[in-house]
Amino acid sequence: MTITDSSVDAAPVPPPIGAVGMARWAWRQLTSMRTALILLFLLALGAIPGSLIPQRGVDPVAVVEFRNRHPELASWYDKASLFEVFSSPWFSAIYLLLMVSLIGCLVPRTRVYLRAVRARPPATPRNLERLPEHRAVTLDPGADADPETALATAAAALRRRRFRVETYEGSISAERGYLRDTGNLVFHLSLVVVLVGIAVGHLYGMRGSALVVEGQGFSNTVTQYDNLRTGPRFDVDDLSPFTLTLKDFQARYEEAGNQRGAAREFEAKVTVIDAPGSPPRADGIRVNHPLNLGGSKVFLGPHGYAPAVTVRDGNGNVVFAGAVPFLPVDPVGLSSRGVVKVPDAAPTQLGFQGFFLPTAAFDLQRGPFSTFPEPRLPRLVLNVWSGDLGLDDGVPQSVYRLDTTDMTQVKESTKADAQPLTQSLAVGDTMTLPGLGSLTFDGYREWVVLQVAEDPGRTPALAGGALALAGLLASLFVRPRRVWVRARRDEAGRTVVEVAALARSEGPDLAADVDGVVEALKSSNSSGSSDSSAATAAAPKE
Amino acid sequence: MVHENLADVSDRLIYASILVYALAMLALCAEWAFSSRRFAAEAVEAVPVKALVGAGGPEVAEILPAAPPARERAEKFGRIGLSLAVLGFLLHLGGMACRGLAVDRVPWGNMYEFSSMSALAAMGVFLALTRKYDIRWLGVFVVTPVLLTLGLAVTVLYTDAQQLQPALQSYWLVIHVIAAVTSAGAFTVGAALSILYLVKEHAERTGSATLSRLPAADALDRIAYRVHAFVFPLWTFAVIAGAIWAENAWGRYWGWDPKETWAFITWVVYAAYLHARATAGWKGRRAAAVALTGFGCFLFNYFVVNLVVTGLHSYAGT
Numbered sequence: 001m002t003i004t005d006s007s008v009d010a011a012p013v014p015p016p017i018g019a020v021g022m023a024r025w026a027w028r029q030l031t032s033m034r035t036a037l038i039l040l041f042l043l044a045l046g047a048i049p050g051s052l053i054p055q056r057g058v059d060p061v062a063v064v065e066f067r068n069r070h071p072e073l074a075s076w077y078d079k080a081s082l083f084e085v086f087s088s089p090w091f092s093a094i095y096l097l098l099m100v101s102l103i104g105c106l107v108p109r110t111r112v113y114l115r116a117v118r119a120r121p122p123a124t125p126r127n128l129e130r131l132p133e134h135r136a137v138t139l140d141p142g143a144d145a146d147p148e149t150a151l152a153t154a155a156a157a158l159r160r161r162r163f164r165v166e167t168y169e170g171s172i173s174a175e176r177g178y179l180r181d182t183g184n185l186v187f188h189l190s191l192v193v194v195l196v197g198i199a200v201g202h203l204y205g206m207r208g209s210a211l212v213v214e215g216q217g218f219s220n221t222v223t224q225y226d227n228l229r230t231g232p233r234f235d236v237d238d239l240s241p242f243t244l245t246l247k248d249f250q251a252r253y254e255e256a257g258n259q260r261g262a263a264r265e266f267e268a269k270v271t272v273i274d275a276p277g278s279p280p281r282a283d284g285i286r287v288n289h290p291l292n293l294g295g296s297k298v299f300l301g302p303h304g305y306a307p308a309v310t311v312r313d314g315n316g317n318v319v320f321a322g323a324v325p326f327l328p329v330d331p332v333g334l335s336s337r338g339v340v341k342v343p344d345a346a347p348t349q350l351g352f353q354g355f356f357l358p359t360a361a362f363d364l365q366r367g368p369f370s371t372f373p374e375p376r377l378p379r380l381v382l383n384v385w386s387g388d389l390g391l392d393d394g395v396p397q398s399v400y401r402l403d404t405t406d407m408t409q410v411k412e413s414t415k416a417d418a419q420p421l422t423q424s425l426a427v428g429d430t431m432t433l434p435g436l437g438s439l440t441f442d443g444y445r446e447w448v449v450l451q452v453a454e455d456p457g458r459t460p461a462l463a464g465g466a467l468a469l470a471g472l473l474a475s476l477f478v479r480p481r482r483v484w485v486r487a488r489r490d491e492a493g494r495t496v497v498e499v500a501a502l503a504r505s506e507g508p509d510l511a512a513d514v515d516g517v518v519e520a521l522k523s524s525n526s527s528g529s530s531d532s533s534a535a536t537a538a539a540p541k542e
Numbered sequence: 543m544v545h546e547n548l549a550d551v552s553d554r555l556i557y558a559s560i561l562v563y564a565l566a567m568l569a570l571c572a573e574w575a576f577s578s579r580r581f582a583a584e585a586v587e588a589v590p591v592k593a594l595v596g597a598g599g600p601e602v603a604e605i606l607p608a609a610p611p612a613r614e615r616a617e618k619f620g621r622i623g624l625s626l627a628v629l630g631f632l633l634h635l636g637g638m639a640c641r642g643l644a645v646d647r648v649p650w651g652n653m654y655e656f657s658s659m660s661a662l663a664a665m666g667v668f669l670a671l672t673r674k675y676d677i678r679w680l681g682v683f684v685v686t687p688v689l690l691t692l693g694l695a696v697t698v699l700y701t702d703a704q705q706l707q708p709a710l711q712s713y714w715l716v717i718h719v720i721a722a723v724t725s726a727g728a729f730t731v732g733a734a735l736s737i738l739y740l741v742k743e744h745a746e747r748t749g750s751a752t753l754s755r756l757p758a759a760d761a762l763d764r765i766a767y768r769v770h771a772f773v774f775p776l777w778t779f780a781v782i783a784g785a786i787w788a789e790n791a792w793g794r795y796w797g798w799d800p801k802e803t804w805a806f807i808t809w810v811v812y813a814a815y816l817h818a819r820a821t822a823g824w825k826g827r828r829a830a831a832v833a834l835t836g837f838g839c840f841l842f843n844y845f846v847v848n849l850v851v852t853g854l855h856s857y858a859g860t
């Protein structure tokens with residue numbers, strides 16, 4: 001493309017003396033094509049660690065595991081923000097520099113472009129035969145064979161081929177394909193739009209998730225979230241005021257074949273109250289089919305089982321009753337691990353930990369496990385700890401983990417060599433803890449994680465993406481070119497017309513344009529004879 | 543619901559296409575062997591290279607001096623090779639169609655199917671190019687990776703015909719994956735062209751007569767650019783469609799999941815290729831190297847990220 005020639009070929013020159021000169025030099029370097037190229041490479045290179053090292057924003061659990069396994073390395077990674085590559089100062093520096101370079105390069109190019117669009121197609125060069133495509137036609141003498149008529153015919157033919165035509169003395173100049181530069185500018189500008197969309201999403205958006213058990217409700221307020229990330233400009237009072245109740249979670253799994261147990265269909269049946277006072281309505285959330293509630297979208301996240309238990313303490317009082325979410329540890333059989341903490345039990349606090357197995361099986365290698373994700377033979381396998389749960393230490397604890405530092409494991413009996421108590425319960429079974437109470441397995445419910453997201457930047461980002469694509473197509477497939485036609489009389493008084501063309505980008509079919517004009521000239525001068533110039537033999541097919 | 547008979551037919555057609563592609567590869571190799579012998583014996587430089595690039599087969603014959611027997615034989619093998627390639631493509635296409643019918647969905651829902659589809663796309667792009675350019679010489683360099691991909695697909699990656707997991711049940715699967723898979727095929731053809739360009743460019747610089755059958759390096763560079771210019775917007779579209787789908791499935795259109803990150807890296811490197819071609823000092827060899835780097839990133843994303851690095855996009859399909 002010609003309008004950028006100056007920036008494209010700027011060879012590195014030594015910086016001039018003086019602050020202003022330096023600044024100008026630095027700016028020219030920054031906005032050069034070479035710099036853009038290098039920055040693009042750096043951007044690609046910089047993204048690589050973000051895909052290979054666990055990222056806090058993508059998989060926080062993996063980051064913690066990595067830290068435990070390689071504490072030394074992790075502290076180095078921390079220094080280089082390698083657990084948060086995409087929000088790290090150095091990654092931001094690369095893309096901000098790229099954006100500055102882009103804008104710095106777009107502004108002058110837009111100016112040149114606007115001038116080029118308004119300008120007349122350039123004057124006819126002296127030596128047309130030097131151009132890559134050239135033909136000369138000698139017209140038969142006749143009424144319509146004077147140079148002016150020939151030029152008018154050629155101009156009409158070029159206009160039909162959607163060229164912009166400009167008349168000069170004894171010649172015409174025509175150009176088409178301005179859309180290429182338009183497309184190129186639109187493409188690059190749209191990248192800025194996409195970035196703005198992303199920024200808006202970060203500033204004004206929110207994302208959160210909450211685990212909800214069947215039968216429970218969720219109202220869209222800050223306190224109900226297990227996890228909530230709001231942008232700095234997001235106002236929590238603006239959370240849309242809906243309430244959801246999870247009525248039922250339905251799942252269907254592959255029954256046979258080598259993918260037995262693979263998920264086939266999930267649906268969360270919910271009752272929605274759009275705003276306080278609105279009538280409740282039934283709806284469903286499926287994967288790929290989020291619920292749209294007043295600017296927020298609600299997505300279906302992971303799911304699992306919550307066994308329901310009743311715990312009585314040593315005094316026979318019911319100290320706990322309810323469903324406790326267990327976390328799946330095996331995606332195939334959906335074996336789930338979890339704990340039940342009973343701080344109110346007397347004489348000592350109680351903690352149960354173990355597995356929920358939807359379709360229980362047992363072998364010597366694996367111990368108890370589950371063969372299918374649906375509850376076909378549900379079992380709750382638990383062991384028990386008594387003592388201090390450590391809940392009053394003020395240190396936040398995971399609800400899925402038991403801190404056993406101040407607890408002792410409950411044994412089968414009080415004998416010295418007694419085994420730790422482990423029991424596998426079917427629905428309705430009760431495990432008795434000598435002197436400490438009992439636990440009854442009442443049943444199970446399912447839970448889902450509901451993910452709520454609000455992103456006001458998504459429409460601008462999408463529009464930017466669509467615009468970028470359109471610009472890109474124009475920029476890559478529109479083939480700008482120029483055609484010149486000159487007509488004069490030779491010594492014998494016949495009209496000689498020269499037609500020549502020049503490509504302004506890779507690969508337009510210049511021969512077709514020139515042939516088109518020549519055809520038009522010949523047919524209006526019906527018995528015209530032509531002598532094509534040798535330079536145009538055997539045009540390539542491409 | 544899976545129609546086992548159709549799934550079976552699909553498998554057989556794919557095996558048949560592998561066989562036919564292998565024969566096509568042999569024939570196309572034979573063409574190379576015969577033509578290089580001939581070209582080694584004669585002064586090729588006399589043949590206007592421009593004519594070789596653009597013109598169809600018969601026109602080449604007109605320009606060249608009287609054809610010696612080896613050349614005729616090469617021509618015959620070439621034609622046979624191309625016909626076999628077309629036949630293989632049709633069998634392959636039939637195989638994928640049956641797979642789709644067997645499972646009542648588009649046949650690109652796991653790695654076996656993605657790989658077979660991208661091999662099909664590579665063949666499709668190559669065969670479409672042969673209609674426009676005289677580039678039968680490229681055949682070997684496309685059929686070989688296609689055979690490798692299909693071989694890998696039917697052995698390591700094979701998955702029984704099955705229904706889709708919920709995450710993939712979306713019309714964005716149809717749109718996003720077809721764009722990605724076609725890009726994969728076209729990237730393969732583009733990479734083959736860039737490699738040939740580099741080899742040819744080297745030969746021209748050192749005055750060696752190897753690959754004299756190929757068009758001039760400049761012409762190769764131009765065709766390689768055409769292919770990349772076709773695939774870059776398609777890949778851009780695939781990435782955008784993927785982002786829209788991610789937004790619909792997970793509530794965010796971009797999350798720097800490893801798969802997304804490598805799609806982005808691939809995109810940026812190919813953008814750098816397009817820039818390099820417009821930058822003095824980067825045109826030609828270096829630009830071709832950038833394009834190949836882009837292809838490397840694409841392959842990394844497909845094989846290493848899909849099979850080794852875990853993320854949300856784990857549809858390897860076992």
Ligand code: HEM
Pocket residue numbers: 001004007031032033034036040098099101102103105106183184188191472475476810812813816817820
């Ligand atoms: C944000 C990163 C950028 C990306 C992703 C990008 C991407 C692209 C792509 C894909 C093309 C090929 C389409 C076409 O030929 O029009 C292109 C062309 C171009 N870009 Fe960029 N670009 C970026 C930044 C820049 C910057 C900073 C400059 C200024 C130095 C620049 C200058 C150009 C020019 C002059 C062309 C036309 C080259 C030609 O004639 O083929 N780009 N860009």
